[in-house]
Amino acid sequence: MLLAFAMVAAACGSDSDDGDTAADTAAEEPAAEEPAAEEEAMEEEAMEEEEAMEEEAMAEFASSPGIDADNMVIRVGLNTDLSGAFAPLTTKITDGHLAFWEEVNANGGIEGWTIEPIVLDNAYDVPTHLENYESFRSDGAEGVAMLSTSTGSPHTASIAGDAIDDNMAVIPLSWYSGWGDPGIGANVFEVQTNYCVEAMNAVTYLSETFGPKMAIAGFPGDYGEDGSLGAKYAAEQLGLEIVYDGQGQVVPGADQTPVITGIAESGADFTWLTTNPSTAAELIGGAAQAGYTGQWSGNSPTYNPALLATALGPVLDTSYVHSTYNELWGTIDTQGMNDLISVMQARRPDAPFDDVYIISWIEGLIAKQAIEQAIANGDLSRQGILDAFNQITADLQGLAPDQSWSGDPNTNVVRESYIYDVDLAIYTPGATVTTEDASNGYVKIQGPFVSPTAEAWTYEPCFKADF
Amino acid sequence: MTATTAPRGWSYSLGKISTGGWFLIGIGIPLGGYLVYELFDDPVLFFQTTMKSFGLGSVYAIVALGFVLIFKATQTVNFAQGALAASGALFVSYAVFDGHIPFTTLRNPLIEIEPEWLGWSLSVVMALAFSAMLGLLIERLAIRPMVGQPLFSVAVITLGLEIVLRVFNNDAVEVDFRSLEIPYGTGGFTVGDAIVNWSYIAAMITATVAFVAVYIFYRTRTGIAMRAVAFDQEAAMAQGINVGKVFAIAWAAGAVLAAIGGIFATQPPVKQTGAVEPETANIAFRALPAVILGGLDSATGALVGGLIVGFAEIFAGQYLAGQTDLLGPGYTLIVPYVVMIVALLVRPYGLFGTPEIRRV
Structure with missing residues (x-):
């Protein structure tokens, strides 16, 4: 199964640069090259085999909430403050986060999977945050595979228990020290220091x-x-x-x-x-x-x-x-900083200048790397993404110290x-x-x-x- | 049965002081004594606190007057007053910080006028004109079609407008500490050793002008028409009064007063930045106890209610600061409501509100 999945992933990955799907590319090639009949038969056979493996791989993802296996779409949720006390900061963070996913999708998504961010406004209000979470945890159109942003400490705390029940991985936009404690936020994966x-x-x-x-x-x-x-x-x-x-x-x-x-x-x-x-x-x-x-x-x-x-x-x-908690715009020359600046300038040229986009990027990088790991593991269920979080050491590409979550919290806690x-x-x-x-x-x-x-x-x- | 007299919490006759009256006297005497003690203990601080209270009370009174004008004409509490306040402050920021005519990229020519304070003042007048237009637009599109409909529905519409305007301000305009370039800044001057902010004086002067203007307006033909509409809409219509026009004027004036309140809500003693931000809209809810306390349909009540709530909030904040272990850190939030509740217990329609006479 893993082998089959790896082949599918490789096929998707090879096309990721231009954004075409494997099927599209394969369909165009015979017309262009006119191969011999034998080669054509072999290629057709390989394609059929590949499609069968892809279907098999998709079947594994099909029943996962927040996963549209037919269209290879992964929905991630942003429970964010667009109109409350922190709105001046968090609207920008959200915008940067959306720009991150746009860039990922434009470059072929994650192993061919498109990320569809679902944004709901919590107005920095705990009851609204909880209400939003009900939509995110559902199997409906707003149901998501994970939350790549959960804004606010009491707000995130209010859903921490439900997140455990739902096997939902949550990245908090909150730096509360309790997130490192499995007894408080087992499914809340804190970012940077607290x-x-x-x-x-x-x-x-x-x-x-x-x-x-x-x-x-x-x-x-x-x-x-x-x-x-x-x-x-x-x-x-x-x-x-x-x-x-x-x-x-x-x-x-x-x-x-x-x-x-x-x-x-x-x-x-x-x-x-x-x-x-x-x-x-x-x-x-x-x-x-x-x-x-x-x-x-x-x-x-x-x-x-x-x-x-x-x-x-x-x-x-x-x-x-x-x-x-992190480096600021343009102060260092690393891949993460250079990508952030070039993408924001290309995709949001009129966006107000702000260093908070770095937080957007860090959250995006962590979510992306966890999803990549889940895909590599062949399990895109919420539990699979949760397991992936506990396997990775997130490479924050120089924007902030790298971070991992498995094992002893005293070792993992970021102190810089x-x-x-x-x-x-x-x-x-x-x-x-x-x-x-x-x-x-x-x-x-x-x-x-x-x-x-x-x-x-x-x-x-x-x-x-x-x- | 017909109730011919309104219920009263107390009688003015000394021989007939009600329980509520005795209650107020019971609170008032020790409170007054304590304040006299503070006055002699530190007169400078007392004077500073008094001026600050006048400043806040004036802001509340201006905002409350906007509520009253709209209520008087339409019998509706306008819950969108806060968002209108923030929008008005935003228009000022467009005009003086960006130097543009609101909603356009055209240069605001008024800002070039010298001296600087005159250019700023004229720009504010232009911004207030935009606020008036916003009020008129809301009245025409959302309120006028509801004439004759349940007042509850109209109130809910204003609540919806509040949310729409707030989200629009936050998302589309991206309110993020947009400066109003206040010419006198957020600083002040000294009287002896006491510091008094210029914004307190500005708020007091503005409130005085606003209330005098409303007093005069009530005596004009249109003002009398507004009072007639407030008394009985149908009878006013029968007398040939254009109720729609009265509604429009009330909403335009209410929006302008909200905008003025919004401008002062960016300055001491409310805020310290002289910049509009999402929290600017909260000024209406902070002023609401003043509106209820004074009486929803009384301009005099708006002034008195505003000053009482302003004084209560600032004096409690200053002189009970050492009692947070006992009172809790958020006690200043509830002081206006405590004052309002106590007053309503003895004057159910507010200090100057019109008692409602109902036939049963």
Whole structure:
């Protein structure tokens, strides 16, 4: 069976460059070359054999949810935020992700299989996320073989149990430290480092650079408290003084005066935030007005470079340090970065310039490599894709450290992160991906790097959510 | 049986203070005492907090006035007010940040006018005109055909419009901290040691102008027609009043007020960036307790309700900041609703709302 499948795959793969199917190509060749009758008979025989093997291989995939074996289509789901609190970031990530699949499909798909992304908007709302998941898990037209994006920590947590029941592999657009724990997210395959380790690395850098007094402020829940707890762990290890503890105190949509007052009166050398950009802007602007002169940083989703084009730009220029999980647009010369840039420029020339497309690419690369492995294993069922995730070491082509998921979480957890300075002078507002010398105003300080605190940390979920 | 008098939570007669009245007095005296203590403890902070409250209260009052105008004419709560606020702010961003006339690639000539603040102000007026057109368009396409239909259906339509406009703003326009290039920025000036934001003053002045304009409008022929329509649509039509025209004016004015609210929703004390973003649309829902508190059909109620809710939110945020262990971190979110609920318990139609008289 494997041999038969490999032959079919090879036949499909040979045509992948021009995008034609094996059958199309084979049908054209006799007319062009006019082979001898014997050769023709042999070729026909080979083709019949090949078709029989293909049918046999397709039969194996036929009953899988999210798989249309007749048309060789694999549906993958994107449960993403197109209209909620993180929409400015996630609409771009989604767009980049779709561009990735378009490119894959244009180049013959994955071993001849076309990827059909199904996008549903969760509006950063947990009930909507769950509702969307009901469509994704179904055998209907929106049923998918895997989720290549599940946006939000509590949102992904809300479907983690169902994903296990459905054997559904899920790539989270969330960096919650609990995903590495099989007891929490057995089918959730975390990408890059987590909020907790990111905070450990960044707080180490910030304390060495700006001083030992730290304020912490973050959203309640898996995202906010994971980052806050990482900062606290680093503070404990490094002997820092937490002069304001706002873990879980920042409630989205509420008047932030209590937190602003706490930070402004704390006398902190720096403040670590785990919020969204809008709320971060409220805190940074409000505290600056109240006389706070310390530095700011936060988990990656806290910051949005578009803030540089607002009245807050000068404050961010002088006092914000950006922490993140990967390289940024055009800063390295690797296959992953070069592919990303050329594809986005070709397929989305008017797309606003942003580094978040790198996240799109990383998610796409991981999903693609898992599907390739599942096809190689001859099992495209949800369970087959799940098994494939546990076999591969995802090659992120230089965009971020490579990643694998099988075995000991303490070994697998990614501990590297990156630190960038924010520089208003080089920021190019309104740039598109084709704008020459476009910049989001980042200057790399260091990365990938692992702080001694993160290096010595033994993996366990920093924030233990009650799922 | 016919109810000839509206139910009242309290009587103004001191001899007949109701339970609700005593309840308010019971809350008011210790609260007042505590605020007097804070005033003497740190007068600078108290003054800053008061000015901030006036700023937020003015923004709420402007947004609430938009709700009231539309409700007064159409008897419908416009749930699309938030999206209209964000759209209006977006039009301003197009005009002053991109330098284009909204929805076109044509250069906005007004932005070239010197001094800079004048060019900006004229551009804002142009953006408000676009908001008015959006209001008119919505009224003509989605509201006018529903005249005579159940009010519940009309309210649901406005809810649908809110979602459509929000998604359009987020997806098609890609709202992502688009600056409004506010000439006075997000900074302020000092009075003694107290910092007062320019945006607070701007909001107060704008609210004053808006309420005076509405006061004058209510005394014009069209304004009287609007009040007649609010009182009884069928009787107004019988008297030859063009109800459709009244609807259109109310929606245009409501959309303009929403847009002004949206512009202020990007500035302190609501936000700090001076830029429109998806959350800008939330200003309407934040102002909703003020609308209900003041009374859905009262312009005076919009002003008083806005100021009360603004003061309650800011003062609670400032002076209860140390009590989050007891109150929970999100307590400032519920303060406006607590104030609204307490007030409705004693004044079921809002502080200045018209009591509904029903025949049973």
